Amino acid sequence: MIGIKKIAVHLPYYRLSRKTIGTAWGAKAGKGERRVANFDEDSVTMAIEAGLKCLQQENRDKIKGLYFASTTAPYWEKQCAAICAGVLDLPPGIRTGDFAGSTRSGTNALIAAADAVKAGLGDILIITGDCRPALPRSAQEGIMGDGGAAVLLGNSDVICHIKDSYSAWNDITDVWRMDKDNFVKTWEDRFIVQMGYEKDITHS
Structure with a gap:
């Protein structure tokens, strides 16, 4: 296997x-x-x-x-x-x-x-x-x-x-860095959790 x-x-x-x-x-x-x-x-x-x-x-x-x-x-x-x-x-x-x-x-x-x-x-x-x-x-x-x-x-x-895997996508602006950015940027933690993590985990 x-x-x-x-x-x-x-x-x-x-x-x-x-x-x-x-x-x-x-x-x-x-x-x-x-x-x-x-x-x-x-x-x-x-x-x-x-x-x-x-x-x-x-x-x-x-x-x-x-x-x-x-x-x-x-x-x-x-x-x-x-x-x-x-x-x-x-x-x-x-x-x-x-x-x-x-x-x-x-x-x-x-x-x-x-x-x-x-x-x-x-x-x-x-x-x-x-x-x-x-x-x-x-x-x-x-x-x-x-x-x-x-x-x-x-x-x-x-x-x-590794028995199996599952993937799902979610286009969310939570953590990002553009080509001209020197540092990683993030949005509000509550938004990331509610609209990102919790939503994705529930869907999965």
């Missing part, structure tokens, strides 16, 4: 505590911290780090596809999955693809990979990375951490079976 064979994550070394953020703005802050990418890290490098961990002790010749997902890819027009495939030393004849434009890009890549495995393509590696820029003094500043993750899908030696 199709499922997840392996999972790995990469978390940047640097951390920023919510207490520090609150002190800087003279406001109350919650507990905990967020990870912050170093100056030489981005979505691609962190996704690659996660991919390298995921492929440890794995036969790379069995990998038949690599999907990269991110909302903050460093290139507007250049396939990041191809860059990652080269660094990960994957075979040149595999399928590569980028998923972007939404925080659902990771789950979309996962569903596409599951469909590919089901169709008989072979094992698929999904790698993700993000450095989402939050507006200073916003609630998101203490929430949006940087990092990377990787998931290897296949139909043998799986640790978690």
Whole structure:
């Protein structure tokens, strides 16, 4: 049965505590911290780090596809999955693809990979990375951490079976960032919950 064979994550070394953020703005802050990418890290490098961990002790010749997902890819027009495939030393004849434009890009890549495995393509590696820029003094500043993750899908030696999936769309302006925006923008939380989350969950 199709499922997840392996999972790995990469978390940047640097951390920023919510207490520090609150002190800087003279406001109350919650507990905990967020990870912050170093100056030489981005979505691609962190996704690659996660991919390298995921492929440890794995036969790379069995990998038949690599999907990269991110909302903050460093290139507007250049396939990041191809860059990652080269660094990960994957075979040149595999399928590569980028998923972007939404925080659902990771789950979309996962569903596409599951469909590919089901169709008989072979094992698929999904790698993700993000450095989402939050507006200073916003609630998101203490929430949006940087990092990377990787998931290897296949139909043998799986640790978690994927029995089925269901998708639904809802065109709602809740969280967005246009090409000229420096930071992620959000609408009122109540609107997001009532018109987005609750409505979608009820429909599903």
